[in-house]
Amino acid sequence: MELQKISSKCLQNSEETAEVVNRRINLLTLHLSPVQDTPVQELELLRCAGKMKAINVSTETLSEYMRGKHRDIQEEVFAYFNSRPELQTPIEISKDEHRELCMKQLVGLVREGGIRPFRYVVDDPAKYFAIAEAVGSVDMSLGIKMGVQYSLWGGSVINLGTKKHRDKYFDGIDNVDYPGCFAMTELHHGSNVQGLQTVATFDPLTDEFIIDTPNDGAIKWWIGNAAVHGKFATVFARLMLPTHDTKGVTDMGVHAFIVPIRDMKTHKTLPGVEIHDCGHKVGLNGVDNGALRFRSVRIPRDNLLNRFGDVSRDGRYTSSLPTISKRFAATLGELVGGRVGLAYSSVGVLKIAVVIATRYSLLRQQFGPPKQPEVSILDYQSQQHKLMPMLASTYAFHFATLHLVEKYSEMKKSHDEELIGDVHALSAGLKAYITSYTAKSLSTCREACGGHGYAAVNRFGSLRNDHDIFQTFEGDNTVLLQQVAGLLLKQYREKFQGGTLTVTWNYLRQSMNSYLAQPNPVTARWESEDHLRNPNFQLDAFRYRTSRLLQSVAIRLQKHSKTLGGFGAWNRCLNHLLTLAESHIESFILEKFIEAVKNCPDENSRAALKLVCDLYALDRIWNDIGTYRNVDYVAPNKAKAIHKLADYLCFQVKNIARELVDAFDLPDYVTRAPIGVQTPSEAYTQYTQNVGF
Numbered sequence: 001m002e003l004q005k006i007s008s009k010c011l012q013n014s015e016e017t018a019e020v021v022n023r024r025i026n027l028l029t030l031h032l033s034p035v036q037d038t039p040v041q042e043l044e045l046l047r048c049a050g051k052m053k054a055i056n057v058s059t060e061t062l063s064e065y066m067r068g069k070h071r072d073i074q075e076e077v078f079a080y081f082n083s084r085p086e087l088q089t090p091i092e093i094s095k096d097e098h099r100e101l102c103m104k105q106l107v108g109l110v111r112e113g114g115i116r117p118f119r120y121v122v123d124d125p126a127k128y129f130a131i132a133e134a135v136g137s138v139d140m141s142l143g144i145k146m147g148v149q150y151s152l153w154g155g156s157v158i159n160l161g162t163k164k165h166r167d168k169y170f171d172g173i174d175n176v177d178y179p180g181c182f183a184m185t186e187l188h189h190g191s192n193v194q195g196l197q198t199v200a201t202f203d204p205l206t207d208e209f210i211i212d213t214p215n216d217g218a219i220k221w222w223i224g225n226a227a228v229h230g231k232f233a234t235v236f237a238r239l240m241l242p243t244h245d246t247k248g249v250t251d252m253g254v255h256a257f258i259v260p261i262r263d264m265k266t267h268k269t270l271p272g273v274e275i276h277d278c279g280h281k282v283g284l285n286g287v288d289n290g291a292l293r294f295r296s297v298r299i300p301r302d303n304l305l306n307r308f309g310d311v312s313r314d315g316r317y318t319s320s321l322p323t324i325s326k327r328f329a330a331t332l333g334e335l336v337g338g339r340v341g342l343a344y345s346s347v348g349v350l351k352i353a354v355v356i357a358t359r360y361s362l363l364r365q366q367f368g369p370p371k372q373p374e375v376s377i378l379d380y381q382s383q384q385h386k387l388m389p390m391l392a393s394t395y396a397f398h399f400a401t402l403h404l405v406e407k408y409s410e411m412k413k414s415h416d417e418e419l420i421g422d423v424h425a426l427s428a429g430l431k432a433y434i435t436s437y438t439a440k441s442l443s444t445c446r447e448a449c450g451g452h453g454y455a456a457v458n459r460f461g462s463l464r465n466d467h468d469i470f471q472t473f474e475g476d477n478t479v480l481l482q483q484v485a486g487l488l489l490k491q492y493r494e495k496f497q498g499g500t501l502t503v504t505w506n507y508l509r510q511s512m513n514s515y516l517a518q519p520n521p522v523t524a525r526w527e528s529e530d531h532l533r534n535p536n537f538q539l540d541a542f543r544y545r546t547s548r549l550l551q552s553v554a555i556r557l558q559k560h561s562k563t564l565g566g567f568g569a570w571n572r573c574l575n576h577l578l579t580l581a582e583s584h585i586e587s588f589i590l591e592k593f594i595e596a597v598k599n600c601p602d603e604n605s606r607a608a609l610k611l612v613c614d615l616y617a618l619d620r621i622w623n624d625i626g627t628y629r630n631v632d633y634v635a636p637n638k639a640k641a642i643h644k645l646a647d648y649l650c651f652q653v654k655n656i657a658r659e660l661v662d663a664f665d666l667p668d669y670v671t672r673a674p675i676g677v678q679t680p681s682e683a684y685t686q687y688t689q690n691v692g693f
């Protein structure tokens, strides 16, 4: 009876037919959870059934806004692989075949498809990352193989070398005549690059460096392109210069050297170089990772990548940078592009998974109210909880990484010191935060699709296995987050010394002041929807949390360092520091999302984005509600209102979920999962055909 009344009330507010509204109400009844525990609140939710039609999203318009500048080249990549079915990676393939196929894909794309990514590494990084994203969606192994060739091997030559290196190697790298490796990691040292032990000793008699692996722990390990295809490697080694004292040599710190590893004609391993295959991996088996040992391998002095430090013919060292640590920082700083690329590509992977899981969840029907048709699994609150905040996060990450790519491109042009610092922190933080989020989400998507999510053809297995290592390479996530925390503490100290804050950190000044004042007991109780959906409230809450974590960890560090020393104190506060870094990154992501909503010119798209952004913000606040409650930033009534609204927004986002995933503009030949095709009526047909029906 109550439902009948609500139904007619909804009809007054909407243009929908009675049947549609009644169905919506049935679904809403399904959606209600024990937390919506009073009839008034249920009615309030049901009343909103009439409002739901309000957002009329045009996929095309939203897509247009999301697309960015480089869609054309992505389409060229897709078109090339579509025209060459024999280059598409089959579901079942051996490691060795996969490696060969991956090399063929890369060579085909460059030489036949005419896509030349290398020139964009420096000149137009946004275009390079767009190609990398598209290529990664064809096969993630290909994306990484391309990254090793152009961003790591090629990038080290261009960014750490000088004109002579560019002149000599550019064309060969560009057209893949010179496949190469980036040999930094050793068996005993990955994250701790300063601990590398490979040595490069200058021999003034022959004007050469001698590359040596001094012990087994210094064997270069995990080196992409080394096991099969690489002809060269950029080898990171300690530069040793002969001296006339009793020690005989001086360690000038880690430098990068170009070392030929295979013969250009015969492809045989060169004398003094020993190469082994790192073997079958959990994923990315199209990439040939190998281990390298060097025994007195001689290379010309010119092969030192000498942008930040050089050795003259008579063995004198020169550098524009005064200390080993400054040179080391400058060297590693040039490599942040890899992190930017991984963060960006990780969002690409997340998009594919969210598209497949959401489309399938809209299609798949299980159970329903008595004597009524079954409902789609996305009508279940639990499924919405699994997928809708994830969809919202995908949008949030999309805008955050677009901004990162823009800043990175600006930095490559201006070399502005402040910008370099900002991009360093942002790329570390976003890479760590996004790749961890995507890795977890890939499992959630698989589960959300039940048994059919487990069929390899539906892709979650390969996406999960291939993407998993994104959390580790180009900087382990836990290590990267510590760098972000370290930079936050530096900014914090500068604030109290009256220094200026750079753009990305500027918010700290204001939010630190509001944090240092007590939370306002009146606003802590505000619970209206308008207030909770106000971006100022959301951003303040995120920033307040960061400031609180920053202030408290700074005090703890100071206290513990008296007894434990700097290293011990840092370790005692490590989890706190990691939470601080994540909190800062979440604040940044929300800020960029709010800006993107504001800048969207189309009213309906803006309304859709606002809804998604609100879900992103409130879901995150709810996830950490304990922190807000502990300090009375949020009173109990407000906490409850946040929870209910987040639930309700999940439901509303679900109502436009199809349009939202379609707006990612990923054609079926990119998502390539039968259960996730754009036309739902074809999904089961394609899936059954796949096994031979």
Ligand SMILES: Cc1cc2nc3c(=O)[nH]c(=O)nc-3n(C[C@H](O)[C@H](O)[C@H](O)COP(=O)(O)OP(=O)(O)OC[C@H]3O[C@@H](n4cnc5c(N)ncnc54)[C@H](O)[C@@H]3O)c2cc1C
Pocket (backbone or CB within 6 Å): 148, 182, 183, 184, 185, 188, 189, 190, 191, 192, 221, 222, 223, 224, 281, 284, 289, 469, 472, 473, 474, 475, 476, 477, 478, 479
């Ligand atoms: C498939 C693949 C491809 C790769 N390709 C290349 C390549 O082409 N070239 C190359 O040079 N390298 C490559 N690598 C190596 C990669 O960059 C390293 O694996 C990575 O840097 C992490 O180093 P690690 O493996 O030594 O991990 P470790 O540093 O040993 O980390 C192990 C664990 O210890 C934790 N840990 C480490 N230090 C700290 C700390 N300070 N605080 C808290 N926790 C800590 C980490 O969080 C992690 O959980 C590749 C690796 C793989 C698996």
